Amino acid sequence: MFITILSGRVAEENWRLLENSFEKAVKHAPNGVQSSLLIHCQGEPHLWQIITTWESKEAYTNAKEKKLANTCFDLFCDAGSTPHRNEFSVLGKYTRV
Secondary structure (H helix, E strand, O other), rough: OOEEEEEEEEEHHHHHHHHHHHHHHHHOOOOOEEEEEEOOOOOOOEEEEEEEEEEHHHHHHHHHHHOHHHHHHHHHHOOOOOOEEEEEEOOOOOOOO
16 A cells, blocks of 8 residues: 655635545546545645555556646646645554444
8 A cells, every 4th residue: 555645735715626626536536546535734724635545656656657646736736736745655554344
């Protein structure tokens, strides 16, 4: 499992645009995406993140090479932000069932 986190600061007048664009984009997620979350920081209201879980680093790398991993990056840009991307390997996981 591999996770990418995009972080960006979005002006309040663009919040709805980012939310609507995310809803449309996730309907056409690239192969290898297991889940994607759009989150909004309560302590820093202008801070938004998109957390995406990929099947593997290889799935992410493949999507990145085909420019399919840039969709969420573009969502932030369209909302007037320049996001920063971090990439993480998952070393442990817990799921309550």
